[in-house]
Amino acid sequence: MKREKNKNPIGSKVYLVGGGIASMAAAVYLVKDAEVQGKNIHILEQEDILGGACDGAGEPEEGFVVRGGRMHEEHFVCYWDLLSNIPSYEDSDVSVKDESFEFNSRFVSNSQARLIKDGKKMDVSSFGLSLSDQADLLKLTFVSESSLGNKRIEDWFSQDFFETNFWYIWTTMFAFQKWSSLAEMRRYMKRFIHLVDGLHRLGGVMRTKYNQYHSVIIPIKRYLAERGVHFDMNTQVIDIDFNLSADKKTATVLHIIDNNGDEDEIVIGDNDYVFITNGSLVENTDNGSWSKAPILKDKSTSGAWLLWEKIAKKDKEFGNPGIFSDNIDLQKWYSFTATLKDTTFHDYMENFSGNVDGTGGLVTMTDSNWLMSIVVARQPHFPNQPDDVKIFWGYGLYPDKIGNYVKKKMSECNGEELLEELWYHLQVQDLMKPIVAAGKVNNIPVAMPFIDSLFMPRTLGDRPDVIPERATNFAFLGQFTEVSEDCVFTVEYSVRTAQMAVYGHFDTGKEVIPVYNSIHKPNVLIKAAKAISR
Ligand SMILES: Cc1cc2nc3c(=O)[nH]c(=O)nc-3n(C[C@H](O)[C@H](O)[C@H](O)COP(=O)(O)OP(=O)(O)OC[C@H]3O[C@@H](n4cnc5c(N)ncnc54)[C@H](O)[C@@H]3O)c2cc1C
Numbered sequence: 001m002k003r004e005k006n007k008n009p010i011g012s013k014v015y016l017v018g019g020g021i022a023s024m025a026a027a028v029y030l031v032k033d034a035e036v037q038g039k040n041i042h043i044l045e046q047e048d049i050l051g052g053a054c055d056g057a058g059e060p061e062e063g064f065v066v067r068g069g070r071m072h073e074e075h076f077v078c079y080w081d082l083l084s085n086i087p088s089y090e091d092s093d094v095s096v097k098d099e100s101f102e103f104n105s106r107f108v109s110n111s112q113a114r115l116i117k118d119g120k121k122m123d124v125s126s127f128g129l130s131l132s133d134q135a136d137l138l139k140l141t142f143v144s145e146s147s148l149g150n151k152r153i154e155d156w157f158s159q160d161f162f163e164t165n166f167w168y169i170w171t172t173m174f175a176f177q178k179w180s181s182l183a184e185m186r187r188y189m190k191r192f193i194h195l196v197d198g199l200h201r202l203g204g205v206m207r208t209k210y211n212q213y214h215s216v217i218i219p220i221k222r223y224l225a226e227r228g229v230h231f232d233m234n235t236q237v238i239d240i241d242f243n244l245s246a247d248k249k250t251a252t253v254l255h256i257i258d259n260n261g262d263e264d265e266i267v268i269g270d271n272d273y274v275f276i277t278n279g280s281l282v283e284n285t286d287n288g289s290w291s292k293a294p295i296l297k298d299k300s301t302s303g304a305w306l307l308w309e310k311i312a313k314k315d316k317e318f319g320n321p322g323i324f325s326d327n328i329d330l331q332k333w334y335s336f337t338a339t340l341k342d343t344t345f346h347d348y349m350e351n352f353s354g355n356v357d358g359t360g361g362l363v364t365m366t367d368s369n370w371l372m373s374i375v376v377a378r379q380p381h382f383p384n385q386p387d388d389v390k391i392f393w394g395y396g397l398y399p400d401k402i403g404n405y406v407k408k409k410m411s412e413c414n415g416e417e418l419l420e421e422l423w424y425h426l427q428v429q430d431l432m433k434p435i436v437a438a439g440k441v442n443n444i445p446v447a448m449p450f451i452d453s454l455f456m457p458r459t460l461g462d463r464p465d466v467i468p469e470r471a472t473n474f475a476f477l478g479q480f481t482e483v484s485e486d487c488v489f490t491v492e493y494s495v496r497t498a499q500m501a502v503y504g505h506f507d508t509g510k511e512v513i514p515v516y517n518s519i520h521k522p523n524v525l526i527k528a529a530k531a532i533s534r
Pocket residue numbers: 017018019020021022023044045046047050051052053054067068069070071072235236237238277279280281282303304305307335451477478479488489490491492494
């Protein structure tokens with residue numbers, strides 16, 4: 001059935017549940033392309049800050065913290081389209097897109113120290129794949145997604161595969177686990193096949209000038225604020241009523257807890273809409289400190305998962321949230337952000353890696369029980385970061401394992417202990433000891449219980465369509481919706497869902513930008529095939 005699109009949006013109100021980049025992008029497209037008035041758009045966010053996963057906070061004294069940093073690439077077509085409309089953080093005459101492309105032309109990703117063993121750089125010129133691994137990888141790229149069902153990656157490959165350079169590079173670059181969705185790995189192989197040739201040096205990876213809160217979220221927020229969009233902070237949506245009949249599905253009421261802690265209702269009018277970011281990879285994260293390990297929280301206080309669970313019970317087209325959120329042990333990992341009032345570590349890393357900061361990206365300690373990696377981004381990574389203060393980010397994929405040096409699980413370690421383990425792997429204990437003793441180092445660990453939830457094995461129907469069949473006035477946004485061909489754990493996916501929701505419900509005359517498809521380009525395929533046989 002062809003959906004009727006809104007041709008008269010002037011009085012339409014749109015309520016966006018969640019204040020991550022998916023909702024913010026939807027708000028931009030609503031005002032820019034659908035001509036919805038900014039004053040009629042409400043972003044309802046349970047936290048006191050916008051941006052969701054795209055965070056970045058702190059200052060030199062207390063320490064900076066980013067839960068993660070984003071790698072982008074040239075063909076994030078929806079994301080760059082969005083950011084081509086947004087004036088950048090520091091220069092209103094330059095868009096965030098142009099700023100980022102200019103920045104990346106100066107600081108080109110070309111890692112010289114991608115994998116480390118025994119404190120030394122490994123030769124990664126070969127991916128180390130056997131003929132049968134290569135065949136498995138190629139076969140995976142060309143089978144249909146439906147034939148894979150909810151298989152795990154480890155169901156497809158031999159055990160040897162997981163000891164190859166290829167796997168170490170792959171697992172740590174994208175945060176796939178052996179037990180992650182095989183179907184999603186297939187999507188990544190297809191979607192990013194043009195990057196496979198340069199994967200060992202992070203070729204083609206693009207970054208923003210600063211962390212994404214400052215480079216992306218603040219500029220979008222300013223753009224929306226100038227157009228009158230409402231940001232309803234500390235407002236949690238706890239349930240949504242729908243009128244579900246055989247030929248129509250319509251959202252009718254939002255149940256919220258407002259910023260005073262009071263329950264309230266928002267009645268959805270005839271010409272109004274609700275866009276819901278269902279689920280979140282950064283729900284219930286917790287920050288530790290130099291002397292305290294972070295706490296691993298569960299789902300019981302999670303606005304995102306509880307809301308999705310509630311509404312999923314109302315209609316089978318609204319997906320299966322439990323598939324993604326019921327097994328925290330398979331979904332969690334931990335990151336940390338170190339702040340140093342000293343340049344010694346960064347000088348050492350520049351010498352050791354051969355990369356000026358901002359050009360290296362992930363450095364992975366392959367012999368770390370926690371599978372620890374660090375990233376030294378271009379400094380300063382925060383606009384308020386003084387020249388003599390340096391930061392770096394790190395993470396570990398196996399937080400339940402005991403460290404090689406610190407005899408504790410990663411999840412039990414405070415900021416100091418995490419760095420002790422890192423110094424050991426990089427063999428810089430003696431170098432760093434006096435700097436730590438002088439109190440010049442801080443490190444904030446973060447527990448992220450749902451970070452890999454989007455990679456959980458799934459089948460069609462576990463994620464709702466962006467606009468479910470017969471939905472008259474609502475859409476789902478973000479990482480837990482079904483978008484054919486594109487890959488989760490990317491900002492591109494969230495922005496794409498925003499385009500799909502807006503262009504699907506409103507008569508904008510615009511089409512969603514197609515996913516960049518390099519798999520049909522013979523030269524790309526030949527290069528990738530050569531790369532995996534190197
Ligand atoms: C450590 C890390 C590394 C990453 N690396 C990359 C990378 O290299 N490249 C890349 O492209 N992407 C990366 N990502 C992923 C990317 O940042 C996310 O996929 C994207 O930002 C998700 O945006 P979103 O708006 O869809 O959802 P979210 O950012 O999860 O936002 C959802 C928002 O909705 C709010 N919310 C949820 N439920 C409710 C409710 N019921 N009521 C009110 N508010 C609610 C939440 O508080 C949250 O603010 C990374 C993410 C992390 C955390």
